[in-house]
Amino acid sequence: MKKYILSFVFALGIAGISKAQVAIGTSTPDASAKFQIDATDKGVLLPRLSQAQMNAIATPATGLMLYCTDCAPVGYRNYNGTSWVPMVPVPTLNEQTGIVLTATTTAPSTGTRYTDQILWEECGNKVKLKYNLAIAGGQGGSGNYLFQLPNGVQFNTSASRNPIFTGVAWANGAAQTVRYFIPASGAVVFSQNWSQELFVVPYSATTFRVFSTHNGSGFLSVWGSDFFATSAGDIAYTFEFEIWK
Secondary structure, three states: OHHHHHHHHHHHHHHHHHHHOOOOOOOOOOOOOOOEEEOOOOOOOOOOOOOHHHOOOOOOOOEEEEOOOOOOOOOEEEOOOOEEEEOOOOOOEEEOOOOOEEEOOOOOOEEEEEHHHHHHHEOOOOEEEEEEEEEEEEOOOOOEEEEEEEOOOOOOOOOOOOOOOOOOOOOOHHHHHOOOOEEEEEEEEOOOOEEEEEEEEEOOOOEEEEEEOOOOOOEEOOOOOEOOOHHOOOEEEEEEEEEOO
């Protein structure tokens, strides 16, 4: 009889737990948590499976999580209802041929384009881009050059991200202009001339100007009809930078 009573009490306890919260390492779990673990010297270890073992799981539930030991890349996986996907986004490299180059006044022409490519990848809240444009001949147009972002990519133009600046460079002084600058790396090269420090400055949600120094001069100018113009002859523009989504 005593055995049956203990079994009954145990069953009641399990039923009570199933309707309440479960906590390990704390007696005061957060009200929003059904299950909470607190620790200062240990972590939570999810099941570690090979890719073959992961794929062999029959009808996995949406939201199922595990650690894949030989996937590419190795790491945590989540089943989204259709397939297993990395819990940390994996950057996808995109490519577009055909850089759109306009200007603040008259668009330039670029003659023969030997290289004409934008590469970009999105990861988290940023987009990393690389522009490669090598040309022979062309007309310089007039005004500052405006490079267009690839299709589907835009600047986050909020004041705390990548705000737009359409004014005359340095008209309001460095203190008022520098906050629009996005650091970049790369160069324009032609006739043994080259740029050094590079900055991208959003002109609209989809276009930008490039500011750079020249042959160690230390003075920043804007690429355009007066500075690194497409009419300079054989010329190559190559640079990369990151923007906020």
